[in-house]
Amino acid sequence: MNSNLNYAALVLAADRTANDPIALKAQVPCKAFAPIDGKPMIIRVLDTLIASPTVKSITLCGPPQALLPECPELNERILHGQIGWITNQNSPSLSAAKGLEQLDPDIPVLLTTADHALLTPEIxxxxxxxxxxxxxxxxxxxxxxxxxxxxxxxxxxxxxxxQDGKYCGCNLFAFKPRGRLLVSYWQKAEAQRKRPWKLISQTIGWQAVFKYLLGFLTLNQALSHIEKQIGLSVKIATLPFPEAGVDVDTVSDLMFVEALLKKKAENT
Incomplete structure (x- = not known):
């Protein structure tokens, strides 16, 4: 294991759709600006990455440039060169692909999202x-x-x-230089992210679907199918932190995370 690698962080920060419910609830122009316990989500994520020793640079993909002045703290960091910014594309996977094109091809990359409000340097x-x-x-x-x-x-x-458990994603991805090819595979799966059986059928085939529906598909089998499809070696890093699996995807998530962070602040 090479524990001395330094990573460039790429943060996807644009809304998936117009009129995002979280942005509407928070009365902000985009979801990433929604305040949680007084601090915009995107600033929480950036502060976490800045405090992570292995992360050596940070680039945002989105939100649109016209919206940046609506979050003065974010805009100031971009203007002062503390973080990079590039325009977002029409979907997260396309934004990720565009962002990776802008980064040094020889540097490993950490990819995450602006709605990962509970992310910590420890995670x-x-x-x-x-x-x-x-x-x-x-x-x-x-x-x-x-x-x-x-x-x-x-x-x-x-x-x-x-078969061997119930799993949730963490919005955390790491790519070595060759591993960046995984993003093109992600584009294929993106539309089915909320429908697991369709996700499995489109990404690893119908044989795996039958195993999945019958309860026979294991995590290692799913991973093996993916590796055969894309010709890359992919590792699943299972994390022990419950916060790692909670992003702000809905208004109820927003309220839950805010209550959790307020309670945490009161206890410190």
């Missing part, structure tokens, strides 16, 4: 230490749903149910 460093394994081209963060449910039983997450 980032744990994930990147796992991702630095020389055997793998790319690493995808995941968490056993039972860990999330035990800590936050009221939080509703998208779950992929496999």
């Amino acid at each position: 980032v460093e744990y994930f990147l230490k796992s991702a630095s394994d020389n055997e793998y081209d790319a690493t995808v963060g995941a968490i056993n749903y039972e860990i999330i449910h035990a800590a936050f039983p009221e939080s509703k997450r998208t779950v992929i149910r496999l």
Whole structure:
């Protein structure tokens, strides 16, 4: 394992659709600016990445340039060169592909999202230490749903149910130079992210779908199918932190995360 790798962070920060419900609820021009306990989500994510020793540079993909003055703290960081900014594309996967094109092709990349409001330096460093394994081209963060449910039983997450457990994504991806090819595969899967069986059928084939529906598909089998499809070695890094599996995807998520952070602040 090479634990000395430094990473460039790429943060996807544009809304998926117009009139995002979270932005409307918070009365801000885009979801990433929604304040949680007084601080915009995007600033929380940036502060976490800045505090993570393994992250050496940060680039935002989105939100649109015209909106940046609406978040003065973010705009100031961009204007002073503390973080980079590029315009977003029409979907997260296209934005990720565009962002990767702008970064040094020889530097490993951490990809995450602006709505990962509970992200901490501890989570980032744990994930990147796992991702630095020389055997793998790319690493995808995941968490056993039972860990999330035990800590936050009221939080509703998208779950992929496999024979060896229920798993949730963490919006954490790491790419070695060759592993960046995984993003083109992501474009194929993006439209089905909330429909696990369609996601599996379009990305790893119908044989895997039948196993999935019958409860026979394991995480390692799913990973093996993916590796055969794309010709890359991919690692699943299962994380022990319940916060890693909670992003702000809905208005109820926003309210839940805000209550959680307020309670945490009161106890410190």
